[in-house]
Amino acid sequence: METVIGVDDYDDGKLDDSGVDRSSSALSSPKQISNPVVYKLVRVEGDGRLVPATDDEVMEVEDFLEYENSEMRVVADTGQSLECISIERSSSGKLRLECSEGTAEADLGKLNAKFQMLQKVKQEEKLRLSSRSPIRSHVQIDSQCSADKFPVINEKDQEAPSIASSLNYCHSNQSGSIDQCSRPSEGVIESGSSASAVYSPLKPDFSMTDGEICLDKLSIKELHELFKVTFGRETTVKDKQWLKRRIAMSLTNSCDVSATTFTIKDNKISRKREEECSANVNAAAVISAENMAGEGDVKYADSYAVEGYTVDDIQVASETRLDNLHTEHELGDEDQQREQRAAKRMRKPTKRYIEELSENESREYNPRSSSSNRNTGHRHVSPTSYIRPARNAFPEVRTFVTRFDSLGGSGVQIPCVSRVRRSRPRKNITSLMKFHPTGMVEAAKLSNNAVSGHGSDTDSEIQEKVSKPSSMPVKIHQLSTSESGKEKQCAIIGTTESRQELRPNKIDPPSHTADSNMVTVPTAKGGMRRKHHRAWTLAEVTKLIEGVSRCGPGRWSEIKRQSFSSYSHRTSVDLKDKWRNLLKASFAHTPADEGMNSRKHGTAPIPEHILVRVRDLAAMNSQVPPHFSSSKLTTGAAASVHGDRLGYL
DNA sequence: ATTAGGG
């Protein structure tokens, strides 16, 4: 039997892609003195020997490596050096314990040597520790659990020992209770032959005291060797003290890093108190991964069950694991943990996502820049808005939101843009308002003007803002305060309506504000996206038709410019969509007609003449509504593009 | 950045 395990190798920057050179890490964080870790694949022979993994073997786990890579990189970068994942593949009986971040091409032979060297050290520590019984009491990984985790081991034979030892090795740098790592498989180990190897006497004689490794007894030469093993490079430094310090630092630091306190019990990981052995964590990691040993294609998810988390997303799960291993001890409480996960979950947020976030935020802090004018302009109008000013106390508080990225517990602060406006920036109408104390009245005027002509941008914008205040007094403050075009739009649907009244068909007043129109729809990605529906007004439709007649269908950006420059919403795409619906409606509507229309929908039917116009235009352009000939009126509304009910505004 | 289409 053979086992492929990963060997973590403390690297000081010399080894290949540990590229996270120390210089940079040193710069990035004062406390990141530790060295990145590089894991290499090796195979543990039955007798405990280590053999460089073959390319094939590497290939087998390559995917896995790749998978973890991104995460690992960060981890390594931050000096959080411990990450062992093991997987068992195929029923061949091979057990692969793989430590991520390994490009298999490294000098395995060298690694091998290092490994053995380190192993010795570990054994030493182990020995010492085992003599210190007290620590033992902290061991919480009950055998039952471990048994479950090591199905392969249960099958007896030499394998167990090798695994155990590798585990030990992997986490040897952890805290003083290395032996605990082997504990889990204890029972099995005893039956193993190589168990003795683990506990065999060694030369290097270090001992650890209160987290500090005493290397005093080592000779310079030994120190050099140890150094080499530890950092993966030679050193010419003769200073014993320096060497000792360097080595000790490396070793203990890694301990600190994963000093998380967990207890594994009943397949769950629960937090332990500080004093408790940190090695458990590592063991847990390995063990949980080991749990996958079952079948070849077991997915990560399986192992996560061990951690007691519901696995709703493999990726998340994996991240979670990392967090648990490396950062939880810093986070402290579950909530934060969750936040961490959440934050990670949305890494690389989509543009839209970001925007929505900011939208929420802006809604919250609405006032700000427009605050002054709001107070002056609407004080008399709506007393209710008074509540808000308090917030102004924090002027620019949230220009920046820094989220604490705990990757590897590095504590790197990542600044996030808090506000992103989807639509293009608009002129700040609030400033305009300033000059028109009467606000509403002025706006009304403007809107009227706009009605006659095509209205300039600013004018129409204003009208949009101010027009239908009466219908929704509560929202007034929003009107004045809303500053982004989008928000404005949302806040008020008015303007156009007022205009509509001029028309023969009066359009029922929008009973809902933009906010109420916001509907969250579940997204495939689990996220919820906001979908606001802004009913098309007759005026808009008319404009659209005019535009189409003028520019022809398809030239929507042009139409948008000409006829809808004032409507910040209604993108060219919207126009296109609306036209599509109109087209459909016009054709579908003709035959059957009025019958079912009525007020059922709460929206007014599109005046026939409009539809006729549309039809004509369509004819002119030889446009035929999709599926017209075939599926006609049957599902008129249903066939409409999204929420736009055919034949209605 | 615009358009066309699907959802």
Add this chain to the structure above:
DNA sequence: CCCTAAT
């Protein structure tokens, strides 16, 4: 309306 693909 939203999202994408194709221009």
